[in-house]
Amino acid sequence: MNLVSERLTADDYDDAIELFYERHWTDGLPVVLPTPRRVQALIDYVKRDPQESLGAIPPKGGAATIEKLAINAVMGGCRPEHFPVVIAAIEAMLDPVHNLNGVLQTTHMCVSLVIVNGPIARALGINSRDGVFGNGYRGNGAIGRGVRLALWNLGGAFPWDTDKATLSHPGEYAFCIAEEEEDNPWAPLHVERGCAPGSNAVTVFACEGPHSTFCYGTPEEMLHVLTDTMCALGNNNLHVLGETLVVLNPLNAEEFAKRGWSKDDVRNYLWEHARRPIADVRACGVVHEQFRKMERDAGRYPHRWDLDNPTTRVPITARPENIHIMVAGGRSYFAAVLPGWGGFGGFAATRSIR
Amino acid sequence: MIEFLSPVWPERIDARPPKKRPASLEGATVALVDDNLDIPFTTHLEQLMTERYGAKVRRLVKPSGTAPSPAPLIDDAAGADVAVVGIGL
Numbered sequence: 456m457n458l459v460s461e462r463l464t465a466d467d468y469d470d471a472i473e474l475f476y477e478r479h480w481t482d483g484l485p486v487v488l489p490t491p492r493r494v495q496a497l498i499d500y501v502k503r504d505p506q507e508s509l510g511a512i513p514p515k516g517g518a519a520t521i522e523k524l525a526i527n528a529v530m531g532g533c534r535p536e537h538f539p540v541v542i543a544a545i546e547a548m549l550d551p552v553h554n555l556n557g558v559l560q561t562t563h564m565c566v567s568l569v570i571v572n573g574p575i576a577r578a579l580g581i582n583s584r585d586g587v588f589g590n591g592y593r594g595n596g597a598i599g600r601g602v603r604l605a606l607w608n609l610g611g612a613f614p615w616d617t618d619k620a621t622l623s624h625p626g627e628y629a630f631c632i633a634e635e636e637e638d639n640p641w642a643p644l645h646v647e648r649g650c651a652p653g654s655n656a657v658t659v660f661a662c663e664g665p666h667s668t669f670c671y672g673t674p675e676e677m678l679h680v681l682t683d684t685m686c687a688l689g690n691n692n693l694h695v696l697g698e699t700l701v702v703l704n705p706l707n708a709e710e711f712a713k714r715g716w717s718k719d720d721v722r723n724y725l726w727e728h729a730r731r732p733i734a735d736v737r738a739c740g741v742v743h744e745q746f747r748k749m750e751r752d753a754g755r756y757p758h759r760w761d762l763d764n765p766t767t768r769v770p771i772t773a774r775p776e777n778i779h780i781m782v783a784g785g786r787s788y789f790a791a792v793l794p795g796w797g798g799f800g801g802f803a804a805t806r807s808i809r
Numbered sequence: 810m811i812e813f814l815s816p817v818w819p820e821r822i823d824a825r826p827p828k829k830r831p832a833s834l835e836g837a838t839v840a841l842v843d844d845n846l847d848i849p850f851t852t853h854l855e856q857l858m859t860e861r862y863g864a865k866v867r868r869l870v871k872p873s874g875t876a877p878s879p880a881p882l883i884d885d886a887a888g889a890d891v892a893v894v895g896i897g898l
Binding site (some may be wrong): 458460461462463464465466467468471478480488489490491494513514516517518523526527530554556557561562604608609611619742745749799800 | 810811812813814815816817818819821845846847848849873874875876877897898
């Protein structure tokens, strides 16, 4: 067995768990013990060299080797078949566009959401329906927590140290959902992002927790509510653009599709109408203004919006494609809006599950 | 007896030892690492250190305030008597 990690022993399970707490090797909850047998089972399943590294996890730079990822995945409750999803999620997070270093340490309260697409989601029991952001499903919980523990133990951004999130959100423990692809009239997220239909993929996007959006009725009525929620003054997007995520429930999507709206039609409408007058935005204060100026000076804020013109309506993203739309949840009255970190990073990145 | 594996890597001890803290900023070279976030604050700090305390300030601007400094910038800052880092916002 080619495992290089330090081997520890304890008299019993209770002592072992306490050791994890003492050494800050857990996020505040108990863990499944990463015994050599459990860890080896995950490595055997993916048939990869345990010392292969996907890269360094910021900020401390611990190498994300297959072995270390397997240890943390076991701790989070993963079975061997969950492990390829954990690996793909970490690969996606290490894409430079995601700026994981910033996401893990910003004062903003974004957390990288793991979105699973493809038949593997159903096969692994990853929930995409009622209560999708909630509890009750091992796939969501174990994959989500396995990923978070890997970031915790290899990256070492702790809330008492360099993780400066002012408030953060509960997704720090686990933040993993699947897209509902069967009860969905549109192409799923990963196909829009270039993956083959029927393939398995993970998309990560750093965002706030889901904002409940009472969204029911005609397309125009649903869009009226969604646009208002998306351009709330507290969102980073309104000040420094970036990307945002809208989760429509299957009934919402069905209503749009029945009346001839494609996903791009919805996206374009949201982009055109989720805007605020510059006076509203200016009233937020000098710090917001300074951010906007900084983004413009850095060339990240498109000049076609004249910020000195009082009639300008400020968009939440630079282009429609930066509004991600997916389908999940129960067939009901609610959608969700998950604003991103803004122009600083956390952007969506997609990787195939191997 | 239960055996299990460590989820972390051993602590790396490859940091350079800190330089001796200067008694005064007068004449000292100061690397002011500009995070490219709070520019007015950083400018004010630069003026204070230069005009009030007589420091020789070199302002090193990071390409992004939300990503780590490039290695050459870190090496550059390490060559000064004093480095101001982590201003943020």
